[in-house]
Amino acid sequence: MDNGIYTENLTKKYGAVYGLHGLNLQVSAGTVLGLLGPNGAGKTTTVNILTTLLKPDGGSAWVGGFNVARHPLQVRRRIGVSGQETAVEPLLTGAENLELFGRLHRLSRRHARGRAQELLDTFDLTAAAGRLARTYSGGMRRRLDLAISLIKRPSILFLDEPTTGLDPRSRTATWDLIRELVGSGVTLLLTTQYLEEADQLADLIAVVDQGRLIAEGTVEELKTRTSDDRIEIVLRDHELLPLAATILDRFATSEAVVTRSERRIAVMAPHKPGLLTQVLREMDAAAIELEDVELRRPTLDDVFFTLTGRPMDVKAQHEMATVE
Amino acid sequence: MKPNTIIDGAAASDGEKQVVAGRHRSTRSHHVTRGWAGPGKLEGITPVTFFVDVYLLTRRLLMRMPHQPDLIVYSIVQPAIFTLAMVYLFGKAIALPGGADYTDFVIAGLLAQTVVMGAASATSGGIAFELSQKTIDRLRTLPLSRLSILAGCTNAGVIRAFITVFVTTVCGLVAGWRAQAGLGNALLAFVILLLFGLAMSWVGALIGVSVSNPEVAAGAGTVWLFPVMYLSNALTPVSAMPGWLQPVAGWNPLSAVTTACRQLFGNPTAFGVENIWPADHPILASVSWSLAIMLVTVPLTVWKFVRRTSR
Ligand SMILES: Nc1ncnc2c1ncn2[C@@H]1O[C@H](COP(=O)(O)OP(=O)(O)OP(=O)(O)O)[C@@H](O)[C@H]1O
Numbered sequence: 001m002d003n004g005i006y007t008e009n010l011t012k013k014y015g016a017v018y019g020l021h022g023l024n025l026q027v028s029a030g031t032v033l034g035l036l037g038p039n040g041a042g043k044t045t046t047v048n049i050l051t052t053l054l055k056p057d058g059g060s061a062w063v064g065g066f067n068v069a070r071h072p073l074q075v076r077r078r079i080g081v082s083g084q085e086t087a088v089e090p091l092l093t094g095a096e097n098l099e100l101f102g103r104l105h106r107l108s109r110r111h112a113r114g115r116a117q118e119l120l121d122t123f124d125l126t127a128a129a130g131r132l133a134r135t136y137s138g139g140m141r142r143r144l145d146l147a148i149s150l151i152k153r154p155s156i157l158f159l160d161e162p163t164t165g166l167d168p169r170s171r172t173a174t175w176d177l178i179r180e181l182v183g184s185g186v187t188l189l190l191t192t193q194y195l196e197e198a199d200q201l202a203d204l205i206a207v208v209d210q211g212r213l214i215a216e217g218t219v220e221e222l223k224t225r226t227s228d229d230r231i232e233i234v235l236r237d238h239e240l241l242p243l244a245a246t247i248l249d250r251f252a253t254s255e256a257v258v259t260r261s262e263r264r265i266a267v268m269a270p271h272k273p274g275l276l277t278q279v280l281r282e283m284d285a286a287a288i289e290l291e292d293v294e295l296r297r298p299t300l301d302d303v304f305f306t307l308t309g310r311p312m313d314v315k316a317q318h319e320m321a322t323v324e
Numbered sequence: 325m326k327p328n329t330i331i332d333g334a335a336a337s338d339g340e341k342q343v344v345a346g347r348h349r350s351t352r353s354h355h356v357t358r359g360w361a362g363p364g365k366l367e368g369i370t371p372v373t374f375f376v377d378v379y380l381l382t383r384r385l386l387m388r389m390p391h392q393p394d395l396i397v398y399s400i401v402q403p404a405i406f407t408l409a410m411v412y413l414f415g416k417a418i419a420l421p422g423g424a425d426y427t428d429f430v431i432a433g434l435l436a437q438t439v440v441m442g443a444a445s446a447t448s449g450g451i452a453f454e455l456s457q458k459t460i461d462r463l464r465t466l467p468l469s470r471l472s473i474l475a476g477c478t479n480a481g482v483i484r485a486f487i488t489v490f491v492t493t494v495c496g497l498v499a500g501w502r503a504q505a506g507l508g509n510a511l512l513a514f515v516i517l518l519l520f521g522l523a524m525s526w527v528g529a530l531i532g533v534s535v536s537n538p539e540v541a542a543g544a545g546t547v548w549l550f551p552v553m554y555l556s557n558a559l560t561p562v563s564a565m566p567g568w569l570q571p572v573a574g575w576n577p578l579s580a581v582t583t584a585c586r587q588l589f590g591n592p593t594a595f596g597v598e599n600i601w602p603a604d605h606p607i608l609a610s611v612s613w614s615l616a617i618m619l620v621t622v623p624l625t626v627w628k629f630v631r632r633t634s635r
């Protein structure tokens with residue numbers, strides 16, 4: 001049985017807006033694909049189509065060897081899903097939730113009960129097992145939701161932003177768990193806005209933006225997509241931001257991103273010795289006082305920026321819009 | 325590598341052999357077990373798994389009830405007040421043809437009306453609420469038929485309505501009402517009420533999937549009930565209505581169910597309209613109405629639910 005995930009030219013329109021615009025993805029069996037993109041990129045739309053929740057308007061998708069539109073039940077039998085928003089029964093206890101969904105997955109009552117105990121243990125929920133899910137904290141509900149998605153030991157797993165809302169300890173624990181799962185041969189499609197998460201868990205990363213695939217590869221491959229360095233300066237006086245931006249522009253290979261509230265300007269610039277010294281000299285000549293200067297090798301953030309001309313960080317995007 | 329690892333829907337259902345990664349896949353591995361309704365769509369769902377799913381999905385909603393004590397109190401207090409008010413306040417004011425006792429007359433009507441109102445409003449509100457929650461999406465990623473998800477909701481609605489049926493029956497007994505045609509007939513009356521309640525629950529479900537949010541459902545789930553309830557013989561004899569309305573009331577499904585119950589309880593029927601088929605065959609009419617209503621509402625509800633949730 002092929003446990004891979006494939007999409008071909010997948011398109012979804014919401015009215016006149018494209019949620020997906022011809023997306024091609026390929027996740028080989030037993031590997032992890034990190035679907036990375038800013039808000040509104042189409043990550044959830046992709047997951048919803050692949051998990052048979054949404055009908056695509058164009059293109060096709062196959063999960064576990066079955067066309068999602070033609071054989072939705074065959075697909076559902078093979079997948080586990082944890083959506084972006086938690087979906088647990090608030091008026092059932094944690095244990096009852098797991099048992100219910102286990103039985104709906106056709107596990108016997110005994111098997112479902114045993115599996116529920118196991119997962120409560122794994123997700124550190126044993127103490128809260130008998131409490132109504134309504135009384136859980138956001139992070140506990142998230143963990144219960146993840147546990148439910150694993151009740152049937154799916155061969156293909158979809159996790160839409162699985163660690164959003166988890167504290168650092170739970171996040172690391174969840175990462176360990178996901179690694180373990182993947183070790184046992186599960187195919188995983190994971191969406192995230194955290195570059196670190198993609199970096200930690202994914203074999204391959206697909207960067208999506210505005211419903212399209214804009215880059216794909218291993219973390220290392222993506223980082224070499226841009227050979228440029230990133231230069232960031234922080235001014236003492238925010239009045240001089242426009243002037244400093246024009247100066248930086250002369251060295252830059254990208255448009256300057258100005259974060260007004262932090263008096264910070266960031267650009268990508270060629271990896272060239274002496275470049276930073278030259279920048280500093282020019283700033284000095286223009287009587288621009290600097291509070292902080294940073295030069296570093298590119299991160300995935302920068303890759304996204306190079307590919308789209310927009311920062312991945314939502315806050316920075318917003319700032320940029322207000323400066324213009 | 326993509327094209328030959330894919331089992332296309334058409335190819336798979338033709339049962340063709342496919343070459344996957346250089347190997348022959350056995351026909352068995354993708355020869356899907358056909359469901360009992362519709363080609364291709366219900367693979368692996370059998371009547372047995374369907375009924376187990378419906379049971380589990382009904383229980384899912386019923387398990388919430390102990391944690392909603394206010395809901396239970398309301399479903400007990402409301403029918404109690406209503407029944408006692410009808411019997412003690414209005415009972416004296418309404419004259420029945422042939423001088424029959426109003427309490428004997430009205431209990432069957434109250435039961436039928438309670439079942440309509442309880443089932444329809446519980447289900448319309450319940451489904452609209454479900455649709456506003458995320459759990460429904462999780463259910464939709466499970467290997468269940470859409471019908472079983474909806475059937476869970478309609479069953480839960482009927483069961484809630486039967487709490488009020490029980491309360492109404494007890495209040496009736498307290499007020500002196502009796503079923504006088506034997507236990508078997510009385511039980512049959514409750515079966516007819518159950519079937520009709522299920523039909524009304526599906527009407528509620530159709531409303532629930534059609535409205536945009538739970539607040540609208542609360543209103544839309546009940547407005548249509550008032551003409552249905554008042555244009556029937558549930559609380560007053562049809563003969564008390566203007567002549568041109570009498571046939572409307574005569575053909576009202578609620579009148580048929582009420583009359584069937586009266587007959588099976590051995591209570592005064594006092595239908596008051598001559599030469600109308602449902603008045604002469606109330607039991608058959610009740611069952612036919614219930615089945616006919618479901619024949620329309622069940623597929624329509626499933627269709628609307630699928631259309632609404634998968635876009
Ligand atoms: N139900 C809907 N109706 C209308 N537009 C929608 C709907 N769902 C999504 N969209 C639009 O489709 C695009 C993709 O949305 P999607 O939810 O897939 O993004 P995402 O990558 O998951 O974003 P986020 O990181 O915020 O979760 C967005 O522009 C969004 O506004």
Ligand SMILES: [Mg+2]
Pocket residue numbers: 043044045084160
């Ligand atoms: Mg999303």
